[in-house]
Amino acid sequence: MRIGEEQAWAAFERRDRSFDERFVVAVTTTRIYCRPSCPARRPKREHVLFFGEGREAVSAGYRACLRCKPDEAARDRLAVTRARSMLDGAQETIRLDALAAAAGYATHHFQRLFTREIGMSPAAYARALRAERVGKALKEAATVTEAIYEAGYSAPSRFYEDAKEKLGMTPSAWRNGGRGETIRWAVVESSVGPLLVAATDKGICRLTFAEDRTALERRFPQATLVHDPEAPLIRAAVEAVARPELARELPVDVAGTxxxxxxxxxxxxxxxxxxxxxxxxxxxxxxxxxxxxxxxxxxxxxxxxxxxxxxxxxxxxxxxxxxxxxxxxxxxxxxxxxxxxxxxxxxx
The missing domain is CATH 1.10.10.10 (Winged helix-like DNA-binding domain superfamily/Winged helix DNA-binding domain)
Incomplete structure (x- = not known):
């Protein structure tokens, strides 16, 4: 095992899925070994051993947990990686059942597996890929429609169905520096100093240190900028700085690959x-x-x-x-x- 036992125990305590392929956790009282992310109740520290992989635990006399199925972690990750490769290289839509069949899983199980590993469903991942292609094409194509076809959409209407979801602003607004968008902003005081906070109607689009309106004008030169310290999302962002547990619930409106x-x-x-x-x-x-x-x-x-x-x-x-x-x-x-x-x- 390449990590220290205290780090492994900490990852096990917080059920950290990112450690699932780095080690397994063996419980001496039950003779069972688990993934670090296993949902089962945690044993006492003195009853826990760590092994680099499942076969080491088996050699030591332990058996795999039937709840978290640690030996399937690598297989699950490989299946998702293969599916992502298929989606990355596809020029046309791939049906969920075709992806699942290629991965060797039942459709409903593969949907949950992919979503758990990637953080979005296969359909959402495919839409994000197309939106990323549009984002690149928008910088080079003469028109938005041309960019949409270059990205692999069969018709502009298909793109506009999810453009708001993936790009936040409309594609024309994104390409043209926020044209047609209203962005509310303020420089507010916080426990870590002044913050520039800006938000569209959809979510927070900018939160930075040591910036002012000039920075927004550079990023969104065609948008309508409204100074509004009392805007609900701006007030919510300030509260989230003081209470970080609230930040995860706030919507954001950002463009990225x-x-x-x-x-x-x-x-x-x-x-x-x-x-x-x-x-x-x-x-x-x-x-x-x-x-x-x-x-x-x-x-x-x-x-x-x-x-x-x-x-x-x-x-x-x-x-x-x-x-x-x-x-x-x-x-x-x-x-x-x-x-x-x-x-x-x-x-x-």
Whole structure:
């Protein structure tokens, strides 16, 4: 096993799915071994051993848990990886039953498996791919319609059905610097200093440090900017800075590649008071070799704190960089850790 026992125990305690293929947990009292994410009740620490993989536990006399089925973790991940490859290379829609059959799973089970591993359904993943292609084509094509056809849509109407969901702003508005959009904004005080907060009707589109209206004008030069400190989403964002547990529920309206959106979605799953490394995020996305790309996506996050990129640290545990500065990152993490520890029940 490549990680320390205390780190493994901590991952087991919080049922961290990103560690499922890194080790298994053996319980000496039941002679059963499990995935770190197993939903079963946690045994006492003195009754737990860790093995690098299932066959080591079997050799030591343990049997696989029938609840979490640890030996299926690698098979499940491989099936999802194959399905993603099919979707990535497809020019036309692939039906769910065809994906499931190729992976060797029942349709309903594969739908749940894919959604659990990727964070979105196969259909949503396919739509995100098409939206990403449109986003790239919009920068080069002469018209929006041309970009839509280049991205593989059979008709513009099919794209407009989900354009709002995946791009936030309409494609023309996105391409033309927010044209036709109304963005409410304010620079507000918080426990970590002044924040620029901006939101469309759909969600928060910008939350940064040391920026002002000028930054919004550069990013959305064609949008209508309305200074409105009392806008509900702006007030909610300020409250979420003080109470991080609220941030996960706030809607965001941001444009990014499919990979960026998946990284940002994974960041929002990190509980307040905890951190993940770039490698942890890459493993959770099913690609341990993507740590550099994860770091790039993390740095491109346009909605600080709400999408908590400050909870990502280097693989060696050091803080790494942060757009808001390391002192602010330390302050955010310290406050969250203190609040999380204060909410835990006392051990007996």
């Amino acid at each position: 499919d990979f960026q959106r998946r990284v940002w979605a994974e960041l929002r799953r990190i509980p307040p008071g905890e951190t993940r490394s770039y490698l942890d995020i890459a493993r959770a996305l099913g690609d341990p070799n993507a740590t550099r790309a994860v770091g790039t996506a993390n740095g491109a996050n346009p909605v600080a704190i709400i999408v908590p990129c400050h909870r990502v640290v280097r693989n060696d545990g050091s803080l790494g960089g942060y757009a808001g500065g390391l002192e602010r990152k330390k302050a955010l993490l310290a406050a969250e850790t203190s609040a999380a520890q204060g909410s835990l029940p006392l051990s007996s």
